[in-house]
Amino acid sequence: MKPKVVILCGGKGTRLREETEYKPKPLVTVGRMPILWHIMKHYAHYGFNDFVLCLGYKGDHIKEFFLNYKLRRWDLQLNLKHGTKFFTQDEEEEVEDWNIIFAETGLETNTGGRIKKIEKYIDGDYFFLTYGDGLSDVNIKELEQFFLQQSKIGVMTGVKPQSKYGEIAVDTNGTIIEFKEKPLLNNYINGGFCVFDRKIFNYMDENCILEEEVLKQLVNEQQLVLYKYNGFWKCMDTYKDYKELNQMWQNGNSPWKVY
Template identity: 35%
Template structure:
């Protein structure tokens, strides 16, 4: 299955990095988060990627066109550096299509603009480019295929909690209480889609709003609730958390390293 990755957002809540580089290129260790995500999909055999580019898409193109295998693979150097022998390779069998989908386009419009690169695909995957998981992808796909849904998403319990406020019309608070993270699930991406999704997206639509509402009305949206690891890189705090996990070798999303 082809994998569409939405790489065009501005990343406004990660200003410490996204003022200079797009959020998909923010590093975890020596590789950017989008590489970790693509490596995850490749582990399960899905190596044909379509990158829907927007903000600083030129930097994402440059990163891959000047990709340096030696940064994340063991190698032997000889002849004064003129000969490099890699012990293994990351992306030699990946196919990556780079598509400019506009600076301010939403996800629905970005998906419409890469449609021509999905011709002949009865089903494909799509995802945000700023979150990682250890979700058993084959099981996720199989659940989707067994369903009659046009779209399937992964849902996780949020890692945050909120104070819920109820009030009267004049603003007087009548109750206030904490909603714990265990009480509701959120959309975490990792979408599986059938080609019929394009019949439900109109010009200007945001993918997970009106198109998904139309699927819900037809009982054609499926969810896979997952309680394992998932974490978005949405803020600088998330970036620090990922760096610390990588530094101590606690990287559950690196399913390719598990035996």
């Protein structure tokens, strides 16, 4: 049995208000498709196509997107007696073979609480977890194998984010000797793309915060391991990030598009 992929989709995306005023953040588009779709395509590329979406803010929009998936994407022929027939733009294009559980986890629920609420849907020994706003080209199969080798409760993918500012180096006289435009920072941060043993549910209640309470407890018990990843990773946190990701897509420079 392959592990399920749990995606946190319930946040309000307040720092991306230009796009999230009328839709949930995971439905903000990169190209013509939501960032959530890109994330799911990534996991499905490696053979993981059983998803649990933890819904919250405007979660009904996410349900409606997938319920009307064919209607949005393909040409349609309607016969009032016999029903509908869909035509793809590309004859080789197929409908994704995805199983999706849409779990209503509450409007104000914290991240850990959202995960605790979907415990009943996790029927394997471990599961994947990520956020509904981060793109990467991390190899999911290699991440899974790393987790299986650790014998720990959790593995978190650590990434080095790009600085928002240029970095200047000067000599003793104050003369600039080097300038780096938005270099990668030295420390790793939580990039999502986690793998957890189902034992993690024992550390949770429906009010907990994953990043504050649960992960810190795992750290204290030496049950959390970092999977260091130096490849592509970018989070759509602000409108500037949204513009940058869409510019990358338009330019054909989309490192996350491994599918």
